[in-house]
Amino acid sequence: MSYWNRAYECMSREEMRKVQSERLIKTVNRVYENVPTYRKKMQEKGMLPGDIKSVDDLKKLPFTYKQDLRDTYPYGLFAVPMSEIVRVHASSGTTGKKTVVGYTQNDLDVWSEVIARTFTAAGAGKDSFLQISYGYGLFTGGLGAHYGGEKLGATVIPTSSGNTKLQLSLMKDFGTTHLACTPSYALYLAEEMEELGIERSDLKLKAGIFGAEPWSESMRQEIQDRLKIKAFDIYGLSEVIGPGVACECECQSGMHIPEDHFIPEIIDPETGEVLPEGSEGEIVFTTITKEGLPLIRYRTRDLSSLNYATCECGRTEVRMNKVAGRTDDMLIIRGVNVFPSQVESVLLSIGETAPHYMLVIDRKDNLDTLEIQVEITPSLFSDEVKKLEDVEKKISKEINSTLGIGAKIKLVEPKTIQRSEGKAKRVIDKRVI
Structure with a gap:
């Protein structure tokens, strides 16, 4: 079995709790002294740093929200002087101001460490050729994976995103063994x-490390079948560090979280109460080694669950199950909660269309409508009308059963739905609410 840092990846629960407690106490003291927002939050709860004596006291601390980063834009949550910040990144900023994150040199070393663990878990090593097809720039994906690959000692091929024909040419010529990109882009490459x-x-491609957007088990199987590789899930948030917050090993049975750096909790998204082990809820992270932008109980809005059992690979780190959706990306249509990933799962399980779709939501006569545009394959496009109608009916029935609401299914021609080289756009919401 291959590990990057066996000491921490296979540490006993008791030893890990000790490490977490020591690092949490230091982090709480640091943010209280250096970050006015945290000092104010703790004072409002009547707390002092000395009230935190172990990881068991984590639940006493206040939550941090993405809005806190926007309210203190750009550097208000940083815990060190700007002279110690050696790099900044920022989120894509779909609404409101961008969320800006900063790294000290030690933070970059930590980031490289957790990404090196990720790639090792996916079977990469010093002899690997790692093609980074995440975007480089303010987005954390490209550079995060890049430096982790170099830390590992792999040969890094920094292709970034876009220029797909060149990507494939380089993949062939340079002998790429491991591909890092979004899952939707992996399918586009196929x-x-x-x-x-x-x-x-x-090609010499063996495995792919895919993240930055939700994807289903059906989509994983589609990628594995078409590219003939093993597809690994990686999870990350710019605010927490970037990619590398959690990743799968060869067992593909949940994403290992480097708990010596990030402490996860599962809470009820409505009440904020910590839920019992195994429950599904919103995942919350506390960073315990970051210097530039340490975060206390950061509300991710991602829905998941945690598994503390030792993995078959031998790692004892807690595993995070695949994200089921987001509390803020959740669509409410006619009073029903809908996640795009549910639609994707249905389409891929049926397997008679291309894995490209778009949800178009509108409101007519005060009633929400849902149209699901599904791209058909070239072979199906040339098929008889009766066959197309049968596929349409099958999808409609399965969607109704899965979502609990009816939807208009519209089969569209091959290549009609716009491809994405970054995060796939799956929803057009035309409602004025």
């Missing part, structure tokens, strides 16, 4: 390979 006549035997 599609382009087929169109360009690139044989799978021309």
Whole structure:
């Protein structure tokens, strides 16, 4: 079994709790002294740093929200002087101001460490050729994976995103063994390979590390079947550190969290109460080694659950199950909670269409409507009308059963739905509420 840092990855629960307690106490003291927002939050709860004596006291601390970063834009939550910040990144900023994150040199070392663990868990090593097809720039994906790959000692191929034909050409010529990109882009690469006549035997690709957007088990299987690789899930948030907050090992049975750096909790998203082990709820992270932007109980809005059992791979780190959706990305249609990932799962389980879709939500006569545009394959496009109608009815029935609401299914021609080289856009909401 291959580990990057066996001492921490296989540490006993008792030893890990001791490490976490020591680091949590230091972090709480640091933010209280250096970050006015945290000092105010703790004072409002009648707390002092000395009230935190172990990891058991974590639940006493106040939550941190994305809005806190926006309210203190750009550097108000930083815990060190700007002279110690060696790099900044920022979120994509779909609404409101961007959330800005800063790193000391030690933070970058920690980031490289957790990414090196990620790639090792996915079977990469010094002899690997790692193609980074996440975007480089303010987005944390590209540079985060890049430095982790170099820490590992792999040969890093920094292709960034876009220019798909060149990506495939370099993948073939440079002998890429591991690919890092979004899962939707991995499928796009597979599609382009087929169109360009690139044989799978021309490539040395063994595995892919895919993240930055939700994806279902059905989509994983689709990627594995079409690219003939093992597809690993990686989870990250810019605010917590970037990619590398959690990742799968070869067992593909949950994403290991480097608990010596990040402490996870599962809470009820409505009440904020910590839920019993195994419950599904909102995942919350506390960073305990970050210097530039330490975060206390950061509300991710991602829905998941935690598994504390030792993995078959031998790692004892808690495992985070695949994100089921987001509390703030959740769509409410006619009073029903809908996640795009549910639609994706249905389409891929049926398997008679291309894995590209768009949800179009509107409001007519005060009633929400849902149209699901589904791209058909070239072979189905040339099929008879009766066959298309049958597929449409099948999808409609399964969607109704899964979501609990009816939806209009619209089959569209191949290549109609716009491809994405970054995070896939799955929803168009036309409602004025």
